[in-house]
Amino acid sequence: MKKLDGILLIDDDETNNFLNQRLFARLGLCSKVKVLPNGNQAFNYLYNISRNNYDLQSPEYFRPDLILLDVNMPVMDGFEFMDLYEKLDNDFRSRIVLAFLSTSSHPLDIEKSKKYRIEYLTKPLTAEKMSSLISRHFPEEKQSIPNS
Amino acid sequence: MVEYLQKLFESNGFMPHGHCYFWRPEILFTNVIGDGLTSLAYFSIPPILFYITRKRKDLTHRPLFLLFALFIFACGATHLIEIITVWKPFYRLQGAIKIITGLVSVSTAVVLLRAVPTLLALPSHDRLEKVNARLREEVAERERAQVALRQANEALETRVQQRTAQLIKTNRELEREIEIRKRTEEDLLEKNQELVRINADLDNFVYCASNDLKAPIVNIEGLVTALKEEIPQRSEHVNAILKRLDGSLLKVDRTILDLTEVSRLQNEVTNPPVEEVSFAEVLEEVKSDIQDLIAQTGATIEADFSRVKNIHFCRQDLKSILYNLISNALKYHNPLRKPHVLVQTEPIPNCCLLRIADNGQGIDLEKHEYKIFSLFRRLNDQVTGSGIGLYIVKRILDNNNGRIKVKSKIGEGSTFEVYLPKQ
Incomplete structure (x- = not known):
């Protein structure tokens, strides 16, 4: 499986975050994982990065390749976050892959998520789900060339 | 004719009529007294007839009565002039009076003749009496009928009143019934709305329950898997416990899946x-x-x-x-x-x-x-x-x-x- 530079987890469920981080570690997927508990904090975080408003030395700040977004969250839920996120700089967004990660398999939620044209994964997140997501959005050969 | 009228009261050259009686008192006075009595009677009849015509407004043959009065008066006048001519020979006057009397008599006779059919048709007093009696009987009968009618009417009236009272009572009862039904209906409507609310709450509850239970169950599943990975070497006891844990999780999973299905159905009615x-x-x-x-x-x-x-x-x-x-x-x-x-x-x-x-x-x-x-x-x-x-x-x-x-x-x-x- 191809390695990623960084993953942003937006979810208020700590246990779920713990399990997902553990999964990433076991898969050796990436070293940088940032966890934020709601859409509001996540948006502020991404806004600052898109404007380069951050300490380049800090390991806490990085531009993620992949964002996994919960739907039901306090303060600002996944859909509200998406409405704001789509206003961010186009170029900045073009290099980020987004996916909803929700417990809900309710058709209303799935229907509502369709307008954002991003992946919809149901919890629990498994190694299979991760590998298929990555193989779809992060082709192996492209990035290996500049690195070598 | 004019000369005749001018000399009406002239008697020159004529002899009084008494001469014809040779002034014999027994002839003269029987004639004079007879004529006197006759004329007296004749003069008294017209006022009576006048009186009757005056009083009886409904008299059918009033002209005939008046003509009779005139006719009798004229006859009275001929007898009076008879007496006068015994001593005073006013023969022209006598002739005039007799002509007038004759004319009046003839016209009276003609009028009387023409009135014969209607006079014959006039009912007699007896007949009238009988008719009257019958009429009275009829009136009495009608009065009796009227009394009976009035009684029937009164009976009817009381029945109508009774019925009306009954109707009013029934009406009031119906009104009360309607009022009660209305209230029951309102109650039912309220209960129905409450049920709809409760149902919506229940639907909502099923949705929330399936959703909110799912997250921790998914987490427990993940944690159990993590635990298995962390302890690769496990005793029989631990394995038995883990197996039961898996079984329980499977059951809860299935229930939540079914609940999600119920929730899906509830929200997809349309x-x-x-x-x-x-x-x-x-x-x-x-x-x-x-x-x-x-x-x-x-x-x-x-x-x-x-x-x-x-x-x-x-x-x-x-x-x-x-x-x-x-x-x-x-x-x-x-x-x-x-x-x-x-x-x-x-x-x-x-x-x-x-x-x-x-x-x-x-x-x-x-x-x-x-x-x-x-x-x-x-x-x-x-x-x-x-x-x-x-x-x-x-x-x-x-x-x-x-x-x-x-x-x-x-x-x-x-x-x-x-x-x-x-x-």
């Missing part, structure tokens, strides 16, 4: 996505979903969709119906024999009949008929189940104006007949 669905295809999907159960029980599933192959229906709903009915048939199979399930379709007017027959344990319908389609009703405690499956099937059919019937015999098996309306 328009589920309908398409042309093949029974055979959906059955294959269901079979692959429950392949473990089929393998475990050694079940055979026979299908005959030759009579109706496809139906215009929501794919997910049809799958749910088949899934729940077939998995029930396998779960509640008869331990004495291997389960066999026959799935058939049959066309009936406006519907497609889907029949699922098994050779399982059977259901005691007398005891459970109304319970089997209720939420969280489990009739069997030996087999794992959430008690939601048949409720889901019933709910799908309710949403689609369909029906479900069940026939069953204990120890022999059950047949579910599902009526899917053509859409």
Whole structure:
């Protein structure tokens, strides 16, 4: 499986975050994982990065390749976050892959998520789900060339 | 003629009439007294006749009466002049009076003659009396009739009043009844709204429960998996516990999945996505979903969709119906024999009949008929189940104006007949 530079987890469920981080570690997927508990904090975080408003030395700040977004969250839920996120700089967004990660398999939620044209994964997140997501959005050969 | 009238009171050259009697007193006075009495009588009659005509306003022959009065007066005058001419020879005057009298007499006679028919027609006093008596009788009879009528009227009036009173009373009772009904209706409406609210709350609760329970269960599953990975070397005891943990999680998972299905159905009442669905295809999907159960029980599933192959229906709903009915048939199979399930379709007017027959344990319908389609009703405690499956099937059919019937015999098996309306 191809390695990623960084993953942003937006979810208020700590246990779920713990399990997902553990999964990433076991898969050796990436070293940088940032966890934020709601859409509001996540948006502020991404806004600052898109404007380069951050300490380049800090390991806490990085531009993620992949964002996994919960739907039901306090303060600002996944859909509200998406409405704001789509206003961010186009170029900045073009290099980020987004996916909803929700417990809900309710058709209303799935229907509502369709307008954002991003992946919809149901919890629990498994190694299979991760590998298929990555193989779809992060082709192996492209990035290996500049690195070598 | 003029000379005659001028000399009316001249008597020159004539002898008084007394000379004809030779002035013999016995002839003269009998004549004079007779004429005197006659004229006296004749002069007294006209005033009487006048008086009568004056008083009787209804007199029919008034002119005749007056003519008679004039005629008698004229006759009286001829007798008076007879007396006068005995001594004074006013023969011209006498002639004039006699001519007038004659004329009056003739005209009276003519008028009288012409009045004969009407005079004859005048009823006599007796006849009038009789008529009168009859009339009086009639009047009396009429009065009696009137009295009877009045009495009947009064009786009628009292009856009308009684009826009216009764009607008013009945009316009031009706009004009260209507008032009570209205209040009951309002109460019912209120209760109905309350039920709708409660139902909505319940739907909401099912949604929240399925959603909110899911997150921690998913987490527990993950944690159990993590635990297994962290302890690769496990004792028998730990393995037994982990196995039970897995079993419990599976059960909770299934319940939550069913609840999610219920919630989906509740929120999709309006328009589920309908398409042309093949029974055979959906059955294959269901079979692959429950392949473990089929393998475990050694079940055979026979299908005959030759009579109706496809139906215009929501794919997910049809799958749910088949899934729940077939998995029930396998779960509640008869331990004495291997389960066999026959799935058939049959066309009936406006519907497609889907029949699922098994050779399982059977259901005691007398005891459970109304319970089997209720939420969280489990009739069997030996087999794992959430008690939601048949409720889901019933709910799908309710949403689609369909029906479900069940026939069953204990120890022999059950047949579910599902009526899917053509859409």
